[in-house]
Amino acid sequence: MIVIKAQDLTFTYSGSKKPAIENLNLEVKEGEFIVITGPSGCGKTTFARCLNALIPSFYRGEMKGFILVLGMDISKSTTSQLSKYVGFVFQNPENQLFSLSVERDVAFGPENLGLPREEVRRRVEWAMKVTGITHLRHAAPYELSGGQQQRVAIASILAMKPKIIVLDEPTSFLDPLSAHQIIETVSNLRSEMEITIILIEHRLDLASRYADRVIIMDRGRIILEGPPSKVYGEDAEAIGVGIPKISLLFNLLKREGYDLGCTPVTLEEATQAIRRRIMDDRS
Amino acid sequence: MIEVKGLYFSYDGNEVLHNINITIHDGEFIAIMGENGAGKTTLIKHFNGLLKPSKGEVLIDGVSTREATVASLSRKVGLVFQNPDHQLFSETVFQEVAFSMRNYGYPEETIRRRVNFILETLDLRSYAETSPFMLSGGERKRVALASILVSDPKHIVLDEPTIGQDHQQKEKLKNFIVQMNTQGRTVIIVTHDVEFVVECRPKVILLSKGSILAEGSYDEILSDEDLVRRASLVPPQIGLLMSSLRDLGFNPATLDVYQAKSAIEKRLLSNVSKTL
Amino acid sequence: MSLKLFEGFRFTGKRTPIHRMDPRPKLLIASSIFLLSILFTNIIVLLILLIAQLPLIYLAKSLRRWSNSLRGGAVLATLIFIMNFLTGSTLVFSLSMTLRFLVLISAFSLFFLTTSPDDLGLVLERLHLPYTLSFTFTTAVRLVPTVALEAQTIVDAQRSRGLELDRGNIIERLRRHIPILIPLIVSAIRRSTELAEALESRAFGSCENRESLITLSMKWTDYFVAIATIIILLVGIFVRLWIPLPSLDESIRLPSIWV
Numbered sequence: 001m002i003v004i005k006a007q008d009l010t011f012t013y014s015g016s017k018k019p020a021i022e023n024l025n026l027e028v029k030e031g032e033f034i035v036i037t038g039p040s041g042c043g044k045t046t047f048a049r050c051l052n053a054l055i056p057s058f059y060r061g062e063m064k065g066f067i068l069v070l071g072m073d074i075s076k077s078t079t080s081q082l083s084k085y086v087g088f089v090f091q092n093p094e095n096q097l098f099s100l101s102v103e104r105d106v107a108f109g110p111e112n113l114g115l116p117r118e119e120v121r122r123r124v125e126w127a128m129k130v131t132g133i134t135h136l137r138h139a140a141p142y143e144l145s146g147g148q149q150q151r152v153a154i155a156s157i158l159a160m161k162p163k164i165i166v167l168d169e170p171t172s173f174l175d176p177l178s179a180h181q182i183i184e185t186v187s188n189l190r191s192e193m194e195i196t197i198i199l200i201e202h203r204l205d206l207a208s209r210y211a212d213r214v215i216i217m218d219r220g221r222i223i224l225e226g227p228p229s230k231v232y233g234e235d236a237e238a239i240g241v242g243i244p245k246i247s248l249l250f251n252l253l254k255r256e257g258y259d260l261g262c263t264p265v266t267l268e269e270a271t272q273a274i275r276r277r278i279m280d281d282r283s
Numbered sequence: 284m285i286e287v288k289g290l291y292f293s294y295d296g297n298e299v300l301h302n303i304n305i306t307i308h309d310g311e312f313i314a315i316m317g318e319n320g321a322g323k324t325t326l327i328k329h330f331n332g333l334l335k336p337s338k339g340e341v342l343i344d345g346v347s348t349r350e351a352t353v354a355s356l357s358r359k360v361g362l363v364f365q366n367p368d369h370q371l372f373s374e375t376v377f378q379e380v381a382f383s384m385r386n387y388g389y390p391e392e393t394i395r396r397r398v399n400f401i402l403e404t405l406d407l408r409s410y411a412e413t414s415p416f417m418l419s420g421g422e423r424k425r426v427a428l429a430s431i432l433v434s435d436p437k438h439i440v441l442d443e444p445t446i447g448q449d450h451q452q453k454e455k456l457k458n459f460i461v462q463m464n465t466q467g468r469t470v471i472i473v474t475h476d477v478e479f480v481v482e483c484r485p486k487v488i489l490l491s492k493g494s495i496l497a498e499g500s501y502d503e504i505l506s507d508e509d510l511v512r513r514a515s516l517v518p519p520q521i522g523l524l525m526s527s528l529r530d531l532g533f534n535p536a537t538l539d540v541y542q543a544k545s546a547i548e549k550r551l552l553s554n555v556s557k558t559l
Numbered sequence: 560m561s562l563k564l565f566e567g568f569r570f571t572g573k574r575t576p577i578h579r580m581d582p583r584p585k586l587l588i589a590s591s592i593f594l595l596s597i598l599f600t601n602i603i604v605l606l607i608l609l610i611a612q613l614p615l616i617y618l619a620k621s622l623r624r625w626s627n628s629l630r631g632g633a634v635l636a637t638l639i640f641i642m643n644f645l646t647g648s649t650l651v652f653s654l655s656m657t658l659r660f661l662v663l664i665s666a667f668s669l670f671f672l673t674t675s676p677d678d679l680g681l682v683l684e685r686l687h688l689p690y691t692l693s694f695t696f697t698t699a700v701r702l703v704p705t706v707a708l709e710a711q712t713i714v715d716a717q718r719s720r721g722l723e724l725d726r727g728n729i730i731e732r733l734r735r736h737i738p739i740l741i742p743l744i745v746s747a748i749r750r751s752t753e754l755a756e757a758l759e760s761r762a763f764g765s766c767e768n769r770e771s772l773i774t775l776s777m778k779w780t781d782y783f784v785a786i787a788t789i790i791i792l793l794v795g796i797f798v799r800l801w802i803p804l805p806s807l808d809e810s811i812r813l814p815s816i817w818v
Contacts (some may be wrong), residue, residue: 079759088760096757107772114766176517242450281554362719370716372741386721
């Protein structure tokens, strides 16, 4: 089932002359894990904002073409209406938590939906369990590390049981280990529920192994898309995207005439490929 | 020279820094690394006297930070904060960059010359008359950097320079930082961007929970997987790859992708020559 | 220094009997102390009102923060004393007015130090204030420490560019605060946009009758405290109206030449 369908989508913020995204065409299937990346100003955040109608209901501007999310026309919806279906995790954890205890924060969304208390309770418990923050139930956000705060933000979104979750550079403010844990938490969601994940991320070395598809954007357009190993094998570096160092290594070797037969995304793939090649050469 | 001697710092009853001893010589290139909350920013705020030690002392070119004002120390130690939005306030980029020079009381002619020079160097010349608030995140970060560099401090300290920067911006930043250092400035960066450190090759000071965990060359520290993880960092990918190929004779301290490429190339060549 | 005053009103999630109390009796205590300190000008009563709070503050393990807030208010307290004394009030009366101010700071510091803004929000909801209003209020309370921290970072950043805030006359000093104020305002605007975005994404205001996960409930200790407070308040009012108290006023004041 197609859950997101964008066709010739163009959006220009009011007050700006140049479109932030231009003639974007994209289809996303239910349950896919998609990583979107590209240099700053490439339009990835603008596209993300279209997915829960922050564009055009919160940010004004001119929209051309169309985008359907779960069959709903975004240009006719509000973020509030969509929040049941599309969860959005923002970059800065500090500005998306509203309560002084984790539990109450996770409950905030379902409460706003007007759900009965028992249902709110059930969802809060479940969301805290899935994101591994149950032990932090009574903690206040300022007692938590950035990584824990971001996990609370994810739990808060999950408690609304969305079909799609969009994460806009959720790891920018985190140290590498916390970033790693956040991305793992996100990928674990897929085993818990039927959910489509759109992750906007610079740290491709951490995110790639979980991605079904990587989309590289530049100047408002999609430049490359496909499975990570395919995209990194092509000219992603030339666009100025920092592909994982092991993928880069294999590209460099290939340029020197040593084609190891793949562009690895994980360490294990890379190790095996090099090992195999050296052993083959010996025999 | 920056000397930190037996520095302890407590805030609100919590010990944030514990017995820190560091000597940074003129012209050195240092990366202070460690998890969020390790005390990195607290430490560098001691370098220009924003914070004074609870115990121990910090000497800048022989002068104790207790005996000098922040303004006078800042002329020697330029501290660039992480978020440019915490300092931009002027109508134009030119005025913004000129701010510190005016505070230090330089004549207008010198100010104009220095500001123009630094805007040129940092690729900001065309924005001189633009409002800093109209610029992109990467550009704002460069304006903040320019506003410190303009008064030509001998030592420059950058707090998380790569946060929020994309690949290309990081590349430019790396070249600029390395260039500043080769011109003889002391450069200290605070970062947890492991790959960036591998490309810049500074000396690394690893900080964790307010204490120094380790100190040494970047490849020595960052190839020690256990140590790196204790500081909530993730070891560089190439290092991990080389480490898992150790049995084939690869060196786990090879962290740079180009060095790794040469090593593998050499290995494959020698294989070929053996079979011939 | 101004940050210190905030410190004394900032909630910290300690686990003490006072923190665990229902917010309503706590609000009742603070308001009763407020009312009594307004009713009496007698210095002994005011002294008792201040000292009576000490055991509660000790129980809440908040002595240091409480004393911070008193210290933060010290400048204003001194000012109140000087103004009273200079305008011809007796020494004891001037001291009483100063004490009254400290009693007020202390009472509300105790309340805010031990009551989570979330609980405060629930109280406001119980008072049938519209949800958006109580939400706005609690968010404002919650943001105080964050903004205070941010202000400190901005001050640090500008001082690192050679800005000296405490140089020159008063006009000059005010002018020197512009580089602090502008980033603070810009960042506040950015923060409110981000908060609004996040609120939209969590269906804020999409439903009229929301049910809160947590509800307030009074335990017997809460009822006990509430009743005890009311009794003390009534006794206080009774004393004020019908029982004359001995006065310490020895009528020491500045000679009228001075005034």
